[in-house]
Amino acid sequence: MEYQRFVELRTRSCDEFDQDLRAARHQPRSLSYEGLERLAFRYRQLLHDHALAAARYPGTAMARRLRRLVLEGTHWLQRDTGDHLPTLRRFLSTTFPMAMRRLLPSIALMTALFATAALFGFALTVAEPSLGATFLHPEAIEDLRHGRLWTESIFATTPGAMASTMIATNNISVALTGWAGGALAGLGALYVVLLNGMMLGSVLATTAHYSMSTGLLTFAAAHGPLEISMILVTAAAGLRVGRALVVAVDRPRSEMLQEAGRDALIVLLGCLPWILLLGFVEGFLSPSTELSLATKVLLGLLLEALFITVAWNPFMTKATPA
Amino acid sequence: MEQPPEAPRHSDAAILGLDNVRLDLPLANLGSRTLAASLDHFLLFLLQAIWIVASLTVMSAVGLAGGWVVGLVVLGFFLLQWGYFAAFEIALAGQTPGKVAVGLRVVSTRGGRTTAAAILIRNFIRTIDLLVGVPIMAIDRRARRLGDLVAGTLVVHHREDTREEALLGRHPAGWGAREVSVVESFLRRVELMDAAASERLADQLLRWIEGSEPAFWAEIEPGLVTSGNRVLTLRQALEARL
Structure with missing residues (x-):
C-alpha cells in the first residue's frame, strides 16, 4: 500500500x-x-x-x-491483575496469615540467627565489659554507673507524645530498612537481624554488669517481645526477596522476585499497625513507674500472643482460598 | 522503494502486546531517571522544610504543648520521606512531579498501568537503591533499579507531543519510508529552525524531489505552488491532498 x-x-x-x-x-x-x-x-x-x-x-x-x-x-x-485491594477482613483473615505461613522458614532462620547473635553479644560483653560502649552512649554507661537506666533520663525530659512518635517512626524505619535490605540478596535483612541481636545481648550483659538488668527488663517487658518479633518478621520478608534473587529454580527469576515482593509487602503492611502500637506502648507504658514488672510482662505476652493469633489465624480453614 | 524494518533503538524494550503484536517501549535511561529523581528530591526537601516551618508556626499560634508539636513534625517529616514517591505515583498513574517534568512514567512490564502494590514495593526499596540503584541501572539492559526488578516495573518516556505531525499527502513515486520520514521530520521541526537554514534545507529537498521524479511538478494543479518561499513551496507541494 x-x-x-x-x-x-x-x-x-x-x-x-x-x-x-x-x-x-x-x-x-x-x-x-x-x-x-x-x-x-x-x-x-x-x-x-x-x-x-x-x-x-x-x-x-x-x-x-x-x-x-x-x-x-x-x-x-491494560492494568496488571491483582490490583483489587482485599477488604480489611479478608486481609486479616486470609491474605496476611497465608503470607506469614509461607514465610515461616525464613522467620525460623531469622530467629535462630537473632538468638545466636544475642548470645554472642552477651558472651562477648560478659568477657569484655568495655564492649558495651560499642552499642551504648557514654552518657548511658555513666547513668548505669550511678545506678540509673538511661531510659529514665530520656523519658524524664521527653514528653510521651514526642517519644511515642519518634519511637514509632524509628521502628518503622528500621523495619523498612530490614525489609528493603533483603532485596540486596538478603544481606541488608541479615545485617539488621544480626546487629539487633548483638545489640540486645551486649546491652543485657552491660546492664547485668552494673546490676541493672531488672530495671531494663521492667522497661522492655511490655514492648520487647513484639518489637523483636517485628524486626524478625519484616527482615524475614526481606530475606525471602533476597532468596528469590539468588536461588535458581525452574521458574523465571523475575517472576519469583515479583511473587516474593508481593508476599513481602503483605507481611510488611500487616506488621505496620503493630509497629505503630509499639510506639504507643514504648512511649507511654514502658517508662511508666506505676505499672509493675508483672503487669508489663503480662502486657508484653498478651501483645505477642495477639500478634501471633492474628498472623497465624488458627481459625483459617484449608478451604479458604489464598 | 521497499525499506527494511527499522531496527529498534537500543533504549527500547520490545514486548509482545495484544495478539502478539510487537511493541517497543521507549525506556528511560540512567540520565533522565537521575534528573527526574533529583528534581523530586529537591521538591521533597522543599516540602519537608515547608512542613517544619508551617507546623511550628501553626502549633505555636494554637498553643499546643511541645511534645505534640515535635511529635507531629516528626510524623509529617516521616510520612513525606517514605510516602512522597509512592503517593504521587499512585495518584498520577505512575508519575511524580519530577517524572512529569522530565516526561517519564512507571509502567508494568507489559506497558500497562502498575498496581498500587508494585508502586509501594518499588518505593520502599528506594532507600537501598540510593546506594546501589545507579550501578544496577547501568548494567541492566532495561535500565531497571532494584525496586523495579522486585516490583516488575519499567520506567518509560512519556511526553505529550503537542506539535502536530506533518503528514505527507503525496510524494514522488519512488520514495520509501526513509525519504518520507526525512521530509516529514523537516516539516515538523521547521518552525524551530533558523529561517535561513530552513530555506536552504527546503531548497535542497525541492531539488532532491525534482531529481527523484521530474514529472512530479507536472501533476500539481497550476497555481498551487505559488510562493517564492521555499519552505512554503515544499509544504504546499507535499502536503497537498489530490
Missing part, C-alpha cells in the same frame, strides 16, 4: 481513538460499556496498524503517531 493511501485510510481512526481516549481519561466514570468496548476495539485495530506502519513505513509521522497512540492506549486499557 502506498504511504499516502495508508495515511488517508488511517487518519480518521487515529483521530477518533485519540478523541475517545482523551475523553475516557478525562472522565473515566462517564465511560459507558459500549464506549469502552468501542475504545478497546479501536485500540486493537490501531495496534495492528502500528505493527504494519512500523514494518512498512518506519520513522514516518504516521508510524510515530500510531506508536504514541498505541502506547497511550496500552497504558490506559
Whole structure:
C-alpha cells in the first residue's frame, strides 16, 4: 500500500481513538460499556496498524503517531491483575496469615540467627565489659554507673507524645530498612537481624554488669517481645526477596522476585499497625513507674500472643482460598 | 522503494502486546531517571522544610504543648520521606512531579498501568537503591533499579507531543519510508529552525524531489505552488491532498 493511501485510510481512526481516549481519561466514570468496548476495539485495530506502519513505513509521522497512540492506549486499557485491594477482613483473615505461613522458614532462620547473635553479644560483653560502649552512649554507661537506666533520663525530659512518635517512626524505619535490605540478596535483612541481636545481648550483659538488668527488663517487658518479633518478621520478608534473587529454580527469576515482593509487602503492611502500637506502648507504658514488672510482662505476652493469633489465624480453614 | 524494518533503538524494550503484536517501549535511561529523581528530591526537601516551618508556626499560634508539636513534625517529616514517591505515583498513574517534568512514567512490564502494590514495593526499596540503584541501572539492559526488578516495573518516556505531525499527502513515486520520514521530520521541526537554514534545507529537498521524479511538478494543479518561499513551496507541494 502506498504511504499516502495508508495515511488517508488511517487518519480518521487515529483521530477518533485519540478523541475517545482523551475523553475516557478525562472522565473515566462517564465511560459507558459500549464506549469502552468501542475504545478497546479501536485500540486493537490501531495496534495492528502500528505493527504494519512500523514494518512498512518506519520513522514516518504516521508510524510515530500510531506508536504514541498505541502506547497511550496500552497504558490506559491494560492494568496488571491483582490490583483489587482485599477488604480489611479478608486481609486479616486470609491474605496476611497465608503470607506469614509461607514465610515461616525464613522467620525460623531469622530467629535462630537473632538468638545466636544475642548470645554472642552477651558472651562477648560478659568477657569484655568495655564492649558495651560499642552499642551504648557514654552518657548511658555513666547513668548505669550511678545506678540509673538511661531510659529514665530520656523519658524524664521527653514528653510521651514526642517519644511515642519518634519511637514509632524509628521502628518503622528500621523495619523498612530490614525489609528493603533483603532485596540486596538478603544481606541488608541479615545485617539488621544480626546487629539487633548483638545489640540486645551486649546491652543485657552491660546492664547485668552494673546490676541493672531488672530495671531494663521492667522497661522492655511490655514492648520487647513484639518489637523483636517485628524486626524478625519484616527482615524475614526481606530475606525471602533476597532468596528469590539468588536461588535458581525452574521458574523465571523475575517472576519469583515479583511473587516474593508481593508476599513481602503483605507481611510488611500487616506488621505496620503493630509497629505503630509499639510506639504507643514504648512511649507511654514502658517508662511508666506505676505499672509493675508483672503487669508489663503480662502486657508484653498478651501483645505477642495477639500478634501471633492474628498472623497465624488458627481459625483459617484449608478451604479458604489464598 | 521497499525499506527494511527499522531496527529498534537500543533504549527500547520490545514486548509482545495484544495478539502478539510487537511493541517497543521507549525506556528511560540512567540520565533522565537521575534528573527526574533529583528534581523530586529537591521538591521533597522543599516540602519537608515547608512542613517544619508551617507546623511550628501553626502549633505555636494554637498553643499546643511541645511534645505534640515535635511529635507531629516528626510524623509529617516521616510520612513525606517514605510516602512522597509512592503517593504521587499512585495518584498520577505512575508519575511524580519530577517524572512529569522530565516526561517519564512507571509502567508494568507489559506497558500497562502498575498496581498500587508494585508502586509501594518499588518505593520502599528506594532507600537501598540510593546506594546501589545507579550501578544496577547501568548494567541492566532495561535500565531497571532494584525496586523495579522486585516490583516488575519499567520506567518509560512519556511526553505529550503537542506539535502536530506533518503528514505527507503525496510524494514522488519512488520514495520509501526513509525519504518520507526525512521530509516529514523537516516539516515538523521547521518552525524551530533558523529561517535561513530552513530555506536552504527546503531548497535542497525541492531539488532532491525534482531529481527523484521530474514529472512530479507536472501533476500539481497550476497555481498551487505559488510562493517564492521555499519552505512554503515544499509544504504546499507535499502536503497537498489530490
